[in-house]
Amino acid sequence: MSEFDGAIVVVTGGASGIGEAVAALLAERGARVAVLDRDVAGVRHFAVEADVTDARQVGIAVDAVAAHFGGLDIVINNAGIGAAGDVSANDDDEWHRVLDVNVVGIARVTRAALPHLRRSARAAVVNTSSVVATVGVPNRALYSASKGAVSALTLAMAADHVREGIRVNAVTPGTADTPWVGRLLDAADDREAAASALRARQPMGRLVSAAEVAHAIVYLASPLSSSTTGTLLAVDGGMAGLRLP
Structure with a gap:
């Protein structure tokens, strides 16, 4: 037996990677x-x-x-795309495209899921952000902006829905x-x-594995973490918190 037995979970971007x-x-x-x-x-x-990026498709899919x-009990908002370059490297269309997928996509999926989550006794949302939301990394201006928005959105969503019994966290x-x-x-x-x-x-001294990130997401989604909400959980090999000589 597991705390997830019978739990119904949607994972966006679930066909590959994390x-x-x-x-x-x-x-x-x-x-x-x-x-x-897709x-x-x-x-x-x-x-x-x-x-x-298509609200109609998202609504139909979540209802399906x-x-x-x-x-529906748990939503894992993992779908996302990357972008490289400094602030001048991407044109307006690319800025809109990345923000549409990485940020507004989370809003669309969660919005469609809310009526179902409100009926669940173990409702949770976990978003995939990034260490670059808080750590400056060269040539990631657009991607960093999108993930900074994901982290801020996570905290706002957690505040909005905590009294409805819906926990919201991010990795x-x-x-x-x-x-x-x-x-x-x-x-x-x-x-x-x-x-x-x-x-x-x-x-x-190594890359983070998809499995390590998955374990962190599953921890945040678990009903055993029922007092954890509004948390941004780092799985970054110490990148954000450590300064080694």
Whole structure:
């Protein structure tokens, strides 16, 4: 038996990377898992194709999950995209696109889920933010802005819904070994030098794994963490808090 037995969970961006690891871990612990993603081919869980930038698609997808399982208890807002460069590197369209996915996407999914969460005795929302919300990292201006907004949104949502019995938290991962980071490295002039630099900026000297972030998300989602809300949980290899000589 697990505290997740019978819990109904939606994971956005659950077809790959951190989202895939979260979905697998929750299913292993007894949750009934639904994945929302733009491409759900090969997903082993109940899956609905949806783009988080489309409110209509999101509403239909969330309602489909609730209808299929008979409700909804937990939302994992993990869908997101990256961006590289300083403040001048991305045009207005790219700024709007990244913020639309990373920030407004969370609002759309949570808004659609709220009527179902309000009926749950173990309602929780967990958002995926990033260490760059609070730590300045070169060439991540747009991405950092979006994740700073995710962290602020998480705290505001937690305050708005705590008296409804809905907990809201976020994880702030460091540089994780995910497909997006892999694509950044593939585009680098010297892949190994770029990978070494990413590892070196985290005091533990390695990238964070998707599984480690998934365990943190599942901890925050767990009914055993029922007094935890408005928390930003770092999984960053010490990047935000440590200064080593």
